[in-house]
Amino acid sequence: MTDTSNPSSSNGASSGPPMLEVAGLDARYGEIQVLRDITFNVPTGDVVVILGANGAGKTTTLRSICNMVTCSGAINLDGQDISRKNTADIVNLGVAHVPQGRGTFPELSVLDNLEVGGYVRKDSLDDDIDRWFQMFPRLKERKDQLAGSLSGGEQQMLAVARALMSRPKLVLLDEPSLGLAPLIIEDLFNTFRELNQESGVTMLLVEQNANLALDIAQHGYVLEAGEIVLDGPADVLKNDPAVQDAYLGA
C-alpha cells in the first residue's frame, strides 16, 4: 500500500487535466436560489470532497452535474461540455451517481440491481459482477435477496457497486455515511480509498462527515448557503480553524 497516513501526497495524478470542471454554476428551485456562482475542479484520478451543512447545496451541486435540476453555468467532463446533455447521455459519458439515501431498487434482487447498474454497457457484465462480489462478499451471499431487505450498510455497498458497474470515469457520492454506524462508515471509506488508489476511479464526494472525507480526499471545498467559501488541499483544510470549528467538532 502507498502511504495512507498522508493521502494528499500519495497521488501523483493531480497534475493531469481535470476530469470535471464546473464554472459559474447557478441553480434555483422556483424563486429560491440554491447555488450561486459555484466553481470547482475535480482532477483526474483524485478524490475531491465538498463539505457543507444541511441545506448548503451539496446535493444540488451533484444533481446539477447529472442534469437532474435546472441550472446554468459551464460543466465540462473531460473537456466536453455536458451542461445541456440529458441524464442518460451523461451516464453514457462515464458519470455514475450514488444518490443520497442510496437509491437502490428495493423490489429488485441484488444481482438485478448490479445488472441495472451496467445498463449503459453493451458488453458482458459477468466479470464486473464477480469483481464487486469479491470486494463486497456480503452482497454475494445475498445476491438473490431483494435489495429492500438489506441493512443500511449493505444497501450502501450495493449502491456503490451498482454505480461502479457502468465502469465510470467519475463517481459522484452523495453523503454515503448518512445513517450508517461509525464502524461501517470507516469500512466504506477504506473501500473508497482502495477504489481510488488501486482502480484509479475519480471521485467527487459530498459529506458532512468531514474527518473521514478529508482523510481520503486530495482537495476539498466548503459550501455555505450555496456559495463556496473556502477551498484548499485536504490536509490544509483539516487544520484550518474555521473548518475545525464548523465540521470537525474540535
Add this chain to the structure above:
Amino acid sequence: MATAQLESRPNILVDNWQRILGFGVPIAFLIWYIADDVVDGGARLFFQRLFDGLDNGAVYSIVAVALVLIFKATTLINFAQGELAMFGTFLAYVGAVTLGWQSFTIGPIQAGLILAIIVAMIISAAAGSAIERVLIRPFDPSDHLPVVLITLGLFLILNAFAAFIWNVNPRPFPSMFPDRTNFIDVFGARLFYDVIGTWAVLGAMGVALYFILQRTKIGLAFRAVSSNTESSRLVGVRVGRVLMFGWALASAFGTLGGSMVAPKLFLKPDMMALLLIFSFAAATIGGLDSLVGAVVGGVTIGLIQSLLVGYLGDNNSAFIILSLAVAFAVILLVLWFKPAGLFGTSRVERV
C-alpha cells in the same frame, strides 16, 4: 428482549377480531345459506358455474394485467384501459370481418383472424406509446390528478370515436376457438373449448410477459423504473422510452383481452365498461403492482360472480347488479386485512 419481541409480534386473529367478526359472521351465514343450494344443485350445476367463473376470470385477468403494467410503470390507474382495448378490438374486427381476413384458415386454425388480432395488437402498441409520449409525458408525474383526468378524457373520446365510426349496435365478433357446440362433458357440465382456449391465451401471455420482464434488457429497465424512477435515470435508463414501452405492452394485451371477450359479449363501444370494473376489482385484490396478483384477483372475481352470486340469486336480471356489489365487498374485505392487496408490495424498507 426476545420475549418482548414474541409478545409484540402481531397476531392476525387477535388484532383483527372485530374485522373478523364483522366479515366472518355474514360470510359464514352466506356459506350456510348457499350450502344447501350447492348440494341440491348437484355436481353438474356446480361444475358449470365453476367453468363459467374460470371463463370470466381469465378475461378479467388479461385486462387486469394490462392495468397492472401501467400502474407498475407510472403508479397511475389508466381509466382508458378498457376503451383502448375496445378500440383495438374494433381494429381486429376491421381486419377479420370488414376486410374479410377471417375466411383464411389453415385446417382448424383461424389464421386470418389470429393475424387480424396480432396486427390490431401491434397498432394498439404503437397507439399506446404515442399516447404516453403526447398526452401523459408533458405532465408532472408526481401530480396524479391531471393524468387521471387525461385518461378519463381519453375514455370518453375513444368511446365516442368508436361509436362515430362503427355505431353503437352490437356486432358478432368471430372466435378463434371452436364454437359452443363443442365441449368436454364433466359430470354433465359443459367445459367449452373456448374456455380452455382463453386460458391458453392467458397462459401464453404470462409466459411472454415473464420472458420480456425477466430476460430482456428493456424488461429489466421496466422493473427498475417501476422500483425507483430517479435511480433508473441515474444509471442511464431513458425513462420516457421505458414508460412508452409499458403503455405499448398494456395496450397490446388490452386488445388481446378485448378480442377474447368480444365473441362472448358482442362487439360494441360500451363492451368494456362493466368488464373494466371487474378488472379493477381483480387488480386491486391482487395488489395493483403484482402481475400474479392480477391473475389471482381475476379468477377470484370470476368465481365469486358465478359461484356465490350464482347460487345466491337465481334470477338473471339481479345477477349483474348483485355481482357488482359483491365485487366491491371483496375489495373492501381484502384491503381491510391487507392494504397492499394479496400480492402487492407494501413498501417496507429497512433503513
